[in-house]
Amino acid sequence: MIWRQALIIGTFILGAVLIEVTLLSRLGIPGATPDLVVVTVVAIALAMGPVQGAVAGFAGGVLLDLAPPGDTLIGVNALVYVAIGFITGLAVDPRDRTIWILMGMVGLSTGAAVLLVAGLDTLLGSDRVDWEQVPMLALTSVLYGLILAPVVLLSVGWVVRKATPEVLVA
Amino acid sequence: MGLTGQTGFMFSRRTRILLGVLVVASLTFVILDLRGGEGPFASVRTVGSNILGGLERAAATVFSPITGAGSWWSSMRDQANQIDTLTAENQALRSELQILTNDRSRAAALDGLLRVAGVGQYRFVPAEVIAIGPAQDFSWTLTIDAGRNDGIEQDMSVINGSGLVGRVLKTTADTSTIVLIVDQGSSVGGRIAGTGEIGIVSGTGAQDELEFELLDPLADVRVGDALVTFGSKGGRPYAPGLPIGEVIEVSGTGGQLTRVAKVRPYADMSRLSIVGIVTKPPRVDPRDSVLPVSGDADVLPTPAPLGGSSTDEEGGKSDGAQPAPASEEESPATPASSDAPEGETAAVPVEEAVP
Known part of the structure; x- marks a missing residue:
């Protein structure tokens, strides 16, 4: 059963990374690139739990850094996404899941991802981060995350319910 | 794995170990990557990039109908105006149209590229x-679908039909990463084309703005001046004579030892589709001959300001500066005006170097 979980997480994360760098980043929409990977990590954490969320976050972060145009430090995204996946899975009590709480979690996570990655990069001595742009990027990232959220949350939830009902958090 | 057992700060032993492993692994990657250089980690990274690069190529093929015809965002707005005509057409016609426009924009991009390469004798x-x-x-990095197998090497210049785009940062077998200027x-x-004043053009992080820092604080820079690459040894990382952009603002000296100007790059970084990687720079520096020609071709051939502007400062310069702002609206590389630069190359020593 653990392999089935790994397969689901792997497929969703790899798909999200590929779609994010080859499709979403090329649409030319203003502001941040829609952060499909974070939304997927949040969806997995909500559907399967904090541990699976953390694993998904790690996989997503490393793949995003390894995927060719990425020129950033490997591991920064991974660290941030591990935290997001774990905390999301832990913070949302399965008993009171309203649409607003779920969307709020996606919004918080996408915003936090931009801020934390920018902050970590700055701490690690990168001079790339332009802090004047950060608020706008965080806001647009939240907006695009919320737009992506319903589709991603529903499809991840559906697959988890069908394939690995034993870990479904609902 | 029920959540009830994990609320609060009492996690199971397995959870704690797994979380610790993930965090330590992330931090290890960061440290190994910060250290840089060659080593086992670098080759692991290369292998990973190779695999993901292949997957990206496949995914890009799948998504090409959506991403191929330029920017989705702007084409959406254009289509809103034509919605009546579009609804009248059936599905088959629409997809055919999509493929056609896609091909046409590709052909236009390749045309521009060929013009730059033809005039300047670059091989790409x-x-x-x-x-x-x-x-x-x-x-500002992007991936292209050509790599070592196509003869791409690190630090080659990357151009498109309008001018310099960037340079090759790293290569895998079939893809390369490009860092934009x-x-x-x-x-x-x-x-600076014409006066020959040199300086450093650095990126600002904004996609339509560069900063040009002149080495000579007394140098004469004006709005509308065109910039070309100075060229590096062996044409790496930048081949000589490639058009970079146009000066749009000159800031005061402000007590600094150098002068700074804002430059708008000729290449539109938000709409890159087909690019050319310069595998071989010309044997002779093409000087200013590759610069985009302004709207009316009969004004004067581009290299003429070489002598003109340096002798009569006021007359020659204002003439040269006048047509330039017009060219930022129209596409710089119209096929109609491409006759002019080709005719003029014959007069420039580049032609002798060909055989």
């Missing part, structure tokens, strides 16, 4: 952009 490999780094990474870490040696 054409490639298509398949992935772009997320904007929140603050690095607007990236904050990028700096290019630039020369």
Whole structure:
């Protein structure tokens, strides 16, 4: 059963990374690139739990850094996404899941991802981060995350319910 | 794994170990990557990039109908006006149209590329952009579908039909990563066409703005001046004579030892589709002959300001500066005006170097 979980997480994360760098980043929409990977990590954490969320976050972060145009430090995204996946899975009590709480979690996570990655990069001595742009990027990232959220949350939830009902958090 | 057992700060032993492993692994990657250089980690990274690069190529092929015809965002707005005509057409016609416009924009991009390469005698490999780094990474990098197998090597110049785009940062077997000139870490040696004043063109992180820092604080720079690459030894990382952009603002000296000007790059970094990687720079520096020709071709051939502007400062310069702002609206590389530069290359020593 653990392999089935790994397969689901792997497929969703790899798909999200590929779609994010080859499709979403090329649409030319203003502001941040829609952060499909974070939304997927949040969806997995909500559907399967904090541990699976953390694993998904790690996989997503490393793949995003390894995927060719990425020129950033490997591991920064991974660290941030591990935290997001774990905390999301832990913070949302399965008993009171309203649409607003779920969307709020996606919004918080996408915003936090931009801020934390920018902050970590700055701490690690990168001079790339332009802090004047950060608020706008965080806001647009939240907006695009919320737009992506319903589709991603529903499809991840559906697959988890069908394939690995034993870990479904609902 | 029920959540009830994990609320509060009492996690199971397995959870704690797994979380610890993930965090330590992330931090290890960061440290190994910060250390840089060659080593086992670098080759692991290369293997990973190779595999993901292949997957990206496949994914880009799948998504090409959506991403191929320029920017989705702007084409959406255009289509809103034509919605009545579009609804009248059936599905088959629509998809055919999509493919046609896609091909046409590709052909136009290749035409421009051939013009630049033809005038300047550059040899290049054409490639298509398949992935772009997320904007929140603050690095202007993209992936193209040509790599070592196509003769691409590190530090080659990358151009499109309008001018310099960037340079090759790293290569895998079938893909390469390009860092654009607007990236904050990028700096290019630039020369003002005509006067020959040199300086450093650095990226600002904004996609339509570069900063040109002149080495000579007393140098004469004006709005509308065109910049070309100065060229590096052996044409790496930047081949000489490639058009960079146009000066749009000159700031005061402000007590600094150098003068700074804002430059708008000729190449539109938000709409890159087909680019060319310069595999072989020309034997002779093409000087200013590759610069885009302004709207009316009969004004004067581009290299003429070489002598003109240096002798009569006021008359020659204002003439040269006048047509330039017009060219930023129209596409700089119209096929109609491409006769002029080709005719003029014959007069420039480049022609002798060909055989």
